[in-house]
Amino acid sequence: MKPILIDKALPEQLPHWGILVLESHHSSEFIMEWRTHSFVKIIYVLRGNGTILFNKKRCSFSEGDVISVPPGTRNRIVDGPNAASSLYVCCVARGVLRFDPSLIPQLPCRALPREKHFAHRVSSVVRRMVHTQQVASEMRPISMVTDALKLIKLICERSRETQKIARIAIDYRQRIQQYIDLLPSRFFEETSINAAADHLDIPRRTFTKLFAEITGDTWLQHVRRLAIEHARHRLHETDLPVSSIAFECGFHDLSTFYRQFQRHCGISPGRYRTDFGLQDETR
Template structure:
């Protein structure tokens, strides 16, 4: 990374009127951050590098993949390890967005969050979406950014139970993935991508998924897609093409083939039959 892309000083942390901001900061080798105290919650994701997060007189080591929580009103600064300048995403979130849960702030423990490859990857994806929304702007940016930020907070507040062993951690991550698949099946791309998302090998992910879900990954994704398509065809006025793409199918021929294998007829014929019986 060139010196023009790095910063020697911490970037300003200011909230817009809608109460969410995200920063991308790539530290120079001689980066220095003065002590700060703010009236909003801060979540830092470490992309690379290493160092210490100082919270008042307490220092907490960080490395790539770590999530750091800085509660509102806490004196804080980052100090990189010499020779390992950090790159970070910083989410700033107004406390008013947490008012719907009176216990949220007290449950967001200050410091480094328990390490999890899956949590880190999911957090990074949300922060990237936040950066995109912030850069794009527009009338929909505020509500979209608030939703993404609260989604990240919800991820932190709903950890999987762990016993500390790699086997238990892997199984917990797959169990969470299976639980969330009902609302995210349309985002699924390939088996390899799903395994990589959880930091598992294809073989290990396949084994754990079958044990937790009772079916293969592909069968689970296809079943949910056809179930949702069936509901949309019966309850909405969406075109066949729109239904196919909303359910995650990238081409109509695959959608027609999968739908017919389940219902014995094409989507349009199924829709006509359903509406004719009402």
């Protein structure tokens, strides 16, 4: 059976037990006015995509996303072009959560980061609530409240997880930035990207990703660039043998040093010294 498409947002009138689930299937002409409500609203995106607007921010959404809208939050949904959305909208009265005043402040005002297992659990609970709501039964109120609490629990747990991940990411980024700041004076001690990641106690993949985001280079490119810059300085300022400078810069293989120097500078170390080194200054 095809769902009935709507052009305007459905009214959100909660029953006396405080839980309502709406199936909102939008037509291509769907328009939603700004609205503010006194209850918690959890949205599961079944199909389509678009944007949910809040007072001071906006969040894009697409199929499988879960959106949390706390009480008192002005909001409005705008569907994407040619992508009218179908949504499950779960409304939970504040009174249902009165037993724990800390719950509502924990609810984020945004689309939660997508994660397949989390989205599946949310959709399962919401689908069960849709079915329960349609069955006239003495157990309907308590069943709806029970599932609503499960849903709120899932949202709070996911929010805490993402906040923890964000804090860890910030900590990782700070550690890597400090490491990068020290590299010019210790690049010659570096042996491998694995050793660097282990030293900072950061997963290799995370280290690689964040290092590239911060520097614009891979770890090896960055370390070798620092080494070649130092070699250029030493060739210019000293008459040390090229082999000694190569070793000082962390190159244990002279042929590798020559290749890297040629790649970065376009000339050999010997030619560089001839053109820019001490001999040049005595002319």
